[in-house]
Amino acid sequence: MKKFLLSFLFICNSLFAFQSVVILPFANQSEKQHLYWLGEGFAESLSEELLLKDALIIQRPERLSAYEYLGIPYTGDLSRATMLKIADKLAADYVVFGTYRLKDSSLETEVKVIKLSSSELSNPIRASGSLDNLYQLQLTVRDALLQYFKADNIQSTESHPFTNNSIPLPAYELYIKGLLESPEAEQIKLFERAIELKPEYPQAVWRLGTTLSRLGKYKESNDVLARGKFEAGYQIKADFLQGLNSYNSGDFEGAYQKWLELSKNSPSAEIYNNVGVALLKKNDTAGAGWFLSKAVELAPENPAFKF
Secondary structure, three states: OHHHHHHHHHHOOHHHOOEEEEEOOOEEOOOOHHHOHHHHHHHHHHHHHOOEOOEEEEOHHHHHHHHHHHOOOOOOOOOHHHHHHHHHHHOOOEEEEEEEEEEOOEEEEEEEEEEOOOOEEOOOEEEEEEHHHHHHHHHHHHHHHHHHHHHOOOOEOOOOOOOOOOOOHHHHHHHHHHHHOOOHHHHHHHHHHHHHHOOOOHHHHHHHHHHHHHOOOHHHHHHHHHHOOOOHHHHHHHHHHHHHHHHHOOOHHHHHHHHHHHHHHOOOHHHHHHHHHHHHHOOOHHHHHHHHHHHHHHOOOOHHHHO
């Protein structure tokens, strides 16, 4: 049950997407090796900001899984054949990849898109600007990508889950470096340092909360997530994870209350199912039966709900 609940955080949107896009880490082509973190920075920020109506942006956990499965170092410096292998593993319809270099005081980037159905390579998207104004450069790339997808009949949405324009560059750098660290203890330190520089840094708060949860520090995770100010679907994910943390720590009443509120504001089969499971833990079989039946009603093809 725990594994199923966790998976909902990452797959719930994919069921309704017609096509999918993976944005790979960009390759560092400058001599400034200390800027290695920018490759992931481009991939992470564009994955958050490039919101498309009829296409799913494949997120970092899935990217990491594909690299690991194929035995590829997590980098953007890849051959086109390797990119296609990653896309095939992720069942992606489009691959976005790019390079960057710091030339004098100007950061330059070049981005291309591979359309898998035709193996067509897009014209390069080029942008440049100051490293101190990185967010504006990323927005320029994002807007050009939106135009590319619009020309391919994939429209954009108007909402944004996060906006980085108020995040200081040192905090952003710490956050991205935290994503790239493998020991979770080091991740936590970097996320905490980023939050010290920007207390209401939503991405860093979310990542810190999820990392603490993976380590079984459920109360600490909930304390962190409660401080976050999230927008759009990320607030649903944060509330869902808070319920999961409560459930895993034995606070079934807390899990029930959190998921019950979600079932009213953002109803789904997964959330109804979890309310029912929490009620079973509270020995309320009558109440559990109603919510579990609602889950089956909304997703009759799901064997876990029927079970």
